[in-house]
Amino acid sequence: MNRREAIQRVALLMGGAISGPALLGVLNGCTPKKAAEAKSLFLSGEQLSLVGEVAEITIPRTDTPGAKDVGIPAFIDLMLKDVYPKADQDRYLAGLEAFDSQARQQHNRGFMQLEPEQRVALVRGATEAALAAEAANTGPAALPRPFVLMTREMTLLGFFLSQPGATQVLQYNPMPGPFRGCVPLKEAGNGKTFATEQVQRF
Amino acid sequence: MAPDKNDTYDAIVVGTGISGGWAAKELTEKGLKTLVLDRGRMVRHGEYPTATKEVWELPYGGRATQEDLQRHATAARTNYVVTQATKHWWVDDNEHPYGETKRFDWVRGYHVGGRSLLWGRQSYRWSPMDFEANAKDGIAVDWPIRYADLEPWYDHVERFIGVSGQSEGLAQLPDSTFLPPMEMNCVEKHFKQSMSTNFRRTMTIGRTAHLTAPLTHAHSPQRGTCQTRNLCIRGCPLGAYFSSNSSTLPAAEKTGNMTLRPNSVVSELIYDEANGRASGVRVLDAETGEQLEFKARVIFLCASTFGTAHILMNSTSSRFPNGFGNDSGELGCNIMDHHLQVGASALVEGFDDQYYVGTRPNGVYVPRFVNIGKDKRSYIRGFGYQGGASRRNWTRLMNDPVLGEELKQKASEPGPWTMGLGGFGEILPYHHNRVTLNRDRKDKHGLPTLTFDCEIGENERLMRIDMANEAATMLEAAGYKNVRALDRGYSMGLGIHEMGTARMGRDPKTSVLNSWNQVHACTNVYVTDGSCMTSAACQNPSLTYMALTARAVDHAVQELKRMNI
Numbered sequence: 001m002n003r004r005e006a007i008q009r010v011a012l013l014m015g016g017a018i019s020g021p022a023l024l025g026v027l028n029g030c031t032p033k034k035a036a037e038a039k040s041l042f043l044s045g046e047q048l049s050l051v052g053e054v055a056e057i058t059i060p061r062t063d064t065p066g067a068k069d070v071g072i073p074a075f076i077d078l079m080l081k082d083v084y085p086k087a088d089q090d091r092y093l094a095g096l097e098a099f100d101s102q103a104r105q106q107h108n109r110g111f112m113q114l115e116p117e118q119r120v121a122l123v124r125g126a127t128e129a130a131l132a133a134e135a136a137n138t139g140p141a142a143l144p145r146p147f148v149l150m151t152r153e154m155t156l157l158g159f160f161l162s163q164p165g166a167t168q169v170l171q172y173n174p175m176p177g178p179f180r181g182c183v184p185l186k187e188a189g190n191g192k193t194f195a196t197e198q199v200q201r202f
Numbered sequence: 203m204a205p206d207k208n209d210t211y212d213a214i215v216v217g218t219g220i221s222g223g224w225a226a227k228e229l230t231e232k233g234l235k236t237l238v239l240d241r242g243r244m245v246r247h248g249e250y251p252t253a254t255k256e257v258w259e260l261p262y263g264g265r266a267t268q269e270d271l272q273r274h275a276t277a278a279r280t281n282y283v284v285t286q287a288t289k290h291w292w293v294d295d296n297e298h299p300y301g302e303t304k305r306f307d308w309v310r311g312y313h314v315g316g317r318s319l320l321w322g323r324q325s326y327r328w329s330p331m332d333f334e335a336n337a338k339d340g341i342a343v344d345w346p347i348r349y350a351d352l353e354p355w356y357d358h359v360e361r362f363i364g365v366s367g368q369s370e371g372l373a374q375l376p377d378s379t380f381l382p383p384m385e386m387n388c389v390e391k392h393f394k395q396s397m398s399t400n401f402r403r404t405m406t407i408g409r410t411a412h413l414t415a416p417l418t419h420a421h422s423p424q425r426g427t428c429q430t431r432n433l434c435i436r437g438c439p440l441g442a443y444f445s446s447n448s449s450t451l452p453a454a455e456k457t458g459n460m461t462l463r464p465n466s467v468v469s470e471l472i473y474d475e476a477n478g479r480a481s482g483v484r485v486l487d488a489e490t491g492e493q494l495e496f497k498a499r500v501i502f503l504c505a506s507t508f509g510t511a512h513i514l515m516n517s518t519s520s521r522f523p524n525g526f527g528n529d530s531g532e533l534g535c536n537i538m539d540h541h542l543q544v545g546a547s548a549l550v551e552g553f554d555d556q557y558y559v560g561t562r563p564n565g566v567y568v569p570r571f572v573n574i575g576k577d578k579r580s581y582i583r584g585f586g587y588q589g590g591a592s593r594r595n596w597t598r599l600m601n602d603p604v605l606g607e608e609l610k611q612k613a614s615e616p617g618p619w620t621m622g623l624g625g626f627g628e629i630l631p632y633h634h635n636r637v638t639l640n641r642d643r644k645d646k647h648g649l650p651t652l653t654f655d656c657e658i659g660e661n662e663r664l665m666r667i668d669m670a671n672e673a674a675t676m677l678e679a680a681g682y683k684n685v686r687a688l689d690r691g692y693s694m695g696l697g698i699h700e701m702g703t704a705r706m707g708r709d710p711k712t713s714v715l716n717s718w719n720q721v722h723a724c725t726n727v728y729v730t731d732g733s734c735m736t737s738a739a740c741q742n743p744s745l746t747y748m749a750l751t752a753r754a755v756d757h758a759v760q761e762l763k764r765m766n767i
Binding site for chain 2: 060085134153180197
């Protein structure tokens, strides 16, 4: 286990919603002032917990690491702070609030208090509805992505570009050698999808 | 050795991109003491900060932040060049602003090597037809040269840089001396067959300045063969593709005749009224703000199409009150580019047991087939397609509500094949498409800025409809599914193939440069970057700039010997 993995594992044990400086405190043997005050960059600790849960439902730990293992909650927090314009930030926060409200309406409890299968059902329902709306859009411009799809996009991007995602779930070949154009799938390395750089909206 | 103020050289080259690198190499190899100036910072071959970073070592999943997008707003209009792996190559638009009467995408990299580090590397010869087109159509002015004038220089350049490709024997796309072609994948091979059977049209593998085998000369030991990482735009630590940094500048340095001075912004040419020639250049040190002058017997302007136009327009004297060499009034006019972002894509079934190994930094190419022989369209000139087939990756799962373990499983399986074709179309040289100097708005050095006023015309609009339709028709004929023709819109500059601000021509009354790329009215100034172009053809232009530059240097050295300049 390298140091980065160690940090990620510790983060997982502590619930995932913890920032770099606080983590360093843990690793250095100090006690952070208050876990609840752990600095997030854009989202509150509670919001980050919910987002982390949605990310983990999207890509859970199986025999390979999951979203929380590779640090997706912190990744999303940083992306929201620096990569997204204000309109997207605002829509994300409002959508997050609405998503939690939906849980309360349906189950009289917030998303984080639901049973695991209830959470999955809520994420699935919201995702399917949002994708159906995107598919039905015939306008010239893409629809602004709602909370659930922005979370999905950032989760996929962060995970499949992470070392575990790229090397364990996908196939990573940093120095392929001369291009071979026609290779039976079974003979193309281990037959998995090759990981490549991907930075645009997808 | 650092150049001293008031030093005198045999030659000065302004710019170190595709053209400037070639001018530096050829001049120094022919024995001229040459000062090579670039406005940007030094980048030595191998000094590519992100070249060996793994994808997970880049912050933000590689995406540009809001701050990055603000700083590199114009480059970001491409939607693909500003990333965490590449953002250091693009100019800061806040420091180097420009004006747009109509939207114009001016994508710039200010550093030694310029955009030769960032180019698409597609390398196609122009054909006899392209040099004859203006005369035949009665448009703009005739090229003062023909294909035969340039042919030996294409040979010369291709041999040195290494171009991988396949000979096809086409009149409209002359063959080169190629390194081995990159391989097509299974779907591309199928499509090539369909094109041949259904349309008698050629599709060939992209001709690209990558080494698929060692070079046939020993002058570039720093260059290795392509390992298909497809991270070229970061700079290649293997030297597998041609750039000034990996190829021509090391060759020039080896001669001992080159003095390379980065951070040197050329503000103007110095005109010697008494002798009717340019005596040197005025330089602003980008770091210290110091003003310097350098003298030489011959000057090569290779500062890029608009960089060169800027210098010429800013070089006024009693002889040239409207800009250097601008007796014709054509300086800054006739701006061309290639229009793109139009074509078609499709889903391809029946190849699910096939894949490929490597990320080929190259696609396939469909040479122009319109307005050739008996083919006649509602517009003149033509277009080629660049494209390719590949299997979808995990990004397709964005549109699939799958979750959890099932998502991971699907991501690990290569997705369906898609095949796409995107057109590169010729833009005609319209006199009214022009750039002017704005002396009221200054850049961070206090120099005037440029203002663009350009747009495509009816010929290009008609061509775009055809570019979408022909692509869709060919994909349908191959039996592919979900064929989608698409025009994502285009504004001038987006092709990053800007040309034409100081065109070559036979008559000094209607052109800026003569048949040897000399300024008509001042023959010790040569201009060999994209500004010299008289028409645009539809092939990527860099290879032609290199050939024109090598030819012009050969001429300049002979003229110096004959004491003509």
